Amino acid sequence: DSGVTQTPKHLITATGQRVTLRCSPRSGDLSVYWYQQSLDQGLQFLIQYYNGEERAKGNILERFSAQQFPDLHSELNLSSLELGDSALYFCASSPGWSSYNEQFFGPGTRLTVL
Amino acid sequence: DQQVKQNSPSLSVQEGRISILNCDYTNSMFDYFLWYKKYPAEGPTFLISISSIKDKNEDGRFTVFLNKSAKHLSLHIVPSQPGDSAVYFCAGTLIQGAQKLVFGQGTRLTINP
Numbered sequence: 001d002s003g004v005t006q007t008p009k010h011l012i013t014a015t016g017q018r019v020t021l022r023c024s025p026r027s028g029d030l031s032v033y034w035y036q037q038s039l040d041q042g043l044q045f046l047i048q049y050y051n052g053e054e055r056a057k058g059n060i061l062e063r064f065s066a067q068q069f070p071d072l073h074s075e076l077n078l079s080s081l082e083l084g085d086s087a088l089y090f091c092a093s094s095p096g097w098s099s100y101n102e103q104f105f106g107p108g109t110r111l112t113v114l
Numbered sequence: 115d116q117q118v119k120q121n122s123p124s125l126s127v128q129e130g131r132i133s134i135l136n137c138d139y140t141n142s143m144f145d146y147f148l149w150y151k152k153y154p155a156e157g158p159t160f161l162i163s164i165s166s167i168k169d170k171n172e173d174g175r176f177t178v179f180l181n182k183s184a185k186h187l188s189l190h191i192v193p194s195q196p197g198d199s200a201v202y203f204c205a206g207t208l209i210q211g212a213q214k215l216v217f218g219q220g221t222r223l224t225i226n227p
Contacts, residue, residue: 048214
């Protein structure tokens with residue numbers, strides 16, 4: 001158990017809909033990262049927040065947005081969903097902002113868009 | 115544009131033998147590399163890392179080798195154990211712009227008894 005929690009575990013929705021994925025980092029960690037893993041692909045970095053502020057941005061679509069709240073939990077919002085958005089979404093956390101540090105991953109949310 | 119590549123989707127090794135997982139990168143702006151291991155239905159967990167100023171880092175049964183001129187790194191597991199069966203991801207820290215971690219596609223390692 002990494003100490004990072006993600007809800008829900010599974011999500012099935014239809015094209016055009018909007019969903020929110022939630023992540024609670026390990027106690028004391030200030031950074032939260034979001035990754036997308038599509039079938040047979042590696043983890044694609046989406047976005048990082050550090051202590052409430054956006055720190056780094058990866059290949060995140062404009063239809064996707066994220067935020068980190070004062071209690072440090074984070075939410076990833078996916079809107080106008082398409083079939084290709086079906087994937088595993090992982091959240092990770094780390095104490096600092098640097099990508100040199102080990103990141104601790106949650107178990108992921110599996111999103112299926114029908 | 116896959117900047118970190120793991121060209122072997124799968125690898126099968128006999129228990130007790132050496133497992134060698136390979137990773138290539140294309141961008142010289144990577145300055146730190148990490149290996150993560152992932153079991154089904156779990157998130158990846160950190161295994162071992164190496165700075166670009168080193169060519170080897172060892173931790174128990176796990177050793178990572180870095181060849182900067184070839185832009186290649188490898189993870190050696192000796193001896194391989196059944197519990198090592200998992201998907202292994204290579205990742206590099208890219209220092210172009212804001213730091214971010216770039217992952218390879220993963221290699222599924224199966225250790226056979």
